[in-house]
Amino acid sequence: MTQNLNNIRIVLVGTTHPGNIGAAARAMKCMGLSSLYLVQPPFGFPGADATARAAGADDLLAAAVSCETLEPAIRDCSLVVGTTARERSIPWPVLTPEQCAKQSLQAAADGPVALLFGRERSGLTNEEIDCCNAVVNIPTDPAFSSLNLAAAVQVLSYEIYKIVSAQQPVADETPKIPLATNEELEYLYEHLQRTMTRVGFYDPVKPRRVIRRLRRLFGRAQLDQNELNILRGFLAAVDEKTPPE
Amino acid sequence: MTQNLNNIRIVLVGTTHPGNIGAAARAMKCMGLSSLYLVQPPFGFPGADATARAAGADDLLAAAVSCETLEPAIRDCSLVVGTTARERSIPWPVLTPEQCAKQSLQAAADGPVALLFGRERSGLTNEEIDCCNAVVNIPTDPAFSSLNLAAAVQVLSYEIYKIVSAQQPVADETPKIPLATNEELEYLYEHLQRTMTRVGFYDPVKPRRVIRRLRRLFGRAQLDQNELNILRGFLAAVDEKTPPE
Known part of the structure; x- marks a missing residue:
């Protein structure tokens, strides 16, 4: 070519x-x-x-x-x-x-x-x-x-x-961080829901809708492992600072 | 068009x-x-x-x-x-x-x-x-x-x-809900940084890197107004439950 x-x-x-x-x-x-x-x-x-x-x-x-x-x-x-x-x-x-x-x-x-x-x-x-x-x-x-x-x-x-x-294999020099697995995403959503409940944050009318929106957001973004760890680390830090219900 | x-x-x-x-x-x-x-x-x-x-x-x-x-x-x-x-x-x-x-x-x-x-x-x-x-x-x-x-x-x-x-009909994939503006995103990032500091969550080695990664994540996802409101509402709820440093 x-x-x-x-x-x-x-x-x-x-x-x-x-x-x-x-x-x-x-x-x-x-x-x-x-x-x-x-x-x-x-x-x-x-x-x-x-x-x-x-x-x-x-x-x-x-x-x-x-x-x-x-x-x-x-x-x-x-x-x-x-x-x-x-x-x-x-x-x-x-x-x-x-x-x-x-x-x-x-x-x-x-x-x-x-x-x-x-x-x-x-x-x-x-x-x-x-x-x-x-x-x-x-x-x-x-x-x-x-x-x-x-x-x-x-x-x-x-x-x-x-x-x-487009026909040449493009050299991919960017460091590739593996994407989060679906299982890991599910843990994240559970964790989000737990922490949101813990701090008293919920949509008073449609509580499940909030989680659905967040699922859609993070699903669309295709989280990598690093991003997942940051989000879960943040949620864990919030948990530690807030008393359980 | x-x-x-x-x-x-x-x-x-x-x-x-x-x-x-x-x-x-x-x-x-x-x-x-x-x-x-x-x-x-x-x-x-x-x-x-x-x-x-x-x-x-x-x-x-x-x-x-x-x-x-x-x-x-x-x-x-x-x-x-x-x-x-x-x-x-x-x-x-x-x-x-x-x-x-x-x-x-x-x-x-x-x-x-x-x-x-x-x-x-x-x-x-x-x-x-x-x-x-x-x-x-x-x-x-x-x-x-x-x-x-x-x-x-x-x-x-x-x-x-x-x-x-070419008058190619561009497939309308835009969400029904308006996208967050850049200014609103900046407020979100500030809020994230504030709340993360408040709960003591930071990468001890590279604190700024965490925010950069989150910027990239939320920038890539092209947040709409609803999603932005959920995220900021959650952060505000965390703020309310945690004492300032």
């Missing part, structure tokens, strides 16, 4: 602001992507703006492939997907980001896949969209659909990495 | 770079979110950097609520979720961005929901995480997990808007 990530290429077409290229590289690297192509990179790239925004992803900038036209950036690709915010007059297969991620990973098993991101102001041209197998649209509020370029790269890369990371 | 979006609040805690606040506002607005809170905003906010990166979302910056501490930013919230990149020593319920989006939209039907984003370098403190009901983690490549602040806001906001835009 990591091999598939290596085969997914982010192609930034006609980007105006070098800083956006850096931010896009950072977004990619967080999501396990490394292959960056730049079609007509702006004056000022490479440079300080891009490096600053890359924040440690400058290896992607250094390895980025620059091209004068789109064609060499997608020539060897079996799947090319263009991002667009607009409705096109010619209907195109429009993927959701999730569908785009799934199809990209599948196609990447066979060879390079290119995700195209257009200019900050105007996006991809119709001619560039014509080179795509499909178009992907990131849902945005119709009242404000001005997604930043690197943010768009972030969302599509995230959807890809989400699939990959 | 739009009403629910209005109830979801992005809380940026201790942000260092004003530009990141602008970029976060832009990310929010694209995804239909508008409520922005800033805890200890940086010198230079408001200012040109934030406005430039907001790129048209400057109405969110103008309406942003600034606070000196976290407490007023989350006081009225029924659900508080903290973002974290790190594994914590005490295990916390860790949501995926999708789970976070679903739970946020559900809880937002009852009242404000806060999504907390920490400092660029160091994230949220343990004390800030202690105020959360749950923690959300955006999956990133373990080799490079340096997600930009606005990129993190983008991903979580996107997952929320994805649900709204």
Whole structure:
């Protein structure tokens, strides 16, 4: 699956602001992507703006492939997907980001896949969209659909990495405390009822209802052994300080 | 559902770079979110950097609520979720961005929901995480997990808007009884600590750890008003029966 990530290429077409290229590289690297192509990179790239925004992803900038036209950036690709915010007059297969991620990973098993991101102001041209197998649209509020370029790269890369990371066994580094057993929970509920009676706390109308609510609460919380011990220790301390009825 | 979006609040805690606040506002607005809170905003906010990166979302910056501490930013919230990149020593319920989006939209039907984003370098403190009901983690490549602040806001906001835009009917699992607010939970924790001290119950080695564990337990359980009243009523009954130290 990591091999598939290596085969997914982010192609930034006609980007105006070098800083956006850096931010896009950072977004990619967080999501396990490394292959960056730049079609007509702006004056000022490479440079300080891009490096600053890359924040440690400058290896992607250094390895980025620059091209004068789109064609060499997608020539060897079996799947090319263009991002667009607009409705096109010619209907195109429009993927959701999730569908785009799934199809990209599948196609990447066979060879390079290119995700195209257009200019900050105007996006991809119709001619560039014509080179795509499909178009992907990131849902945005119709009242404000001005997604930043690197943010768009972030969302599509995230959807890809989400699939990959879900398939990897996630290293569980958090110390696992065993859950309380059902038997132990029953002891807790008995103890709660005993101590509540002892201190004179009860719902005068529906006494059993209080215990039912607490059962539901602690059952839902799935108590671990530590938490159970704290609660029972507290109840025992209350018992010790209060005279029996 | 739009009403629910209005109830979801992005809380940026201790942000260092004003530009990141602008970029976060832009990310929010694209995804239909508008409520922005800033805890200890940086010198230079408001200012040109934030406005430039907001790129048209400057109405969110103008309406942003600034606070000196976290407490007023989350006081009225029924659900508080903290973002974290790190594994914590005490295990916390860790949501995926999708789970976070679903739970946020559900809880937002009852009242404000806060999504907390920490400092660029160091994230949220343990004390800030202690105020959360749950923690959300955006999956990133373990080799490079340096997600930009606005990129993190983008991903979580996107997952929320994805649900709204798909008009997927969110299963209404919210309890009929309103959830306890964060402020009420804080009163409960204070009361617990007071009563535990009163009856002489404490972990002799790590007294604060006991309270942290109980915070985690009750935060995770998302107490409703009834449950909160039962617990506080019980504590009050214990107080009445036990002499002060």
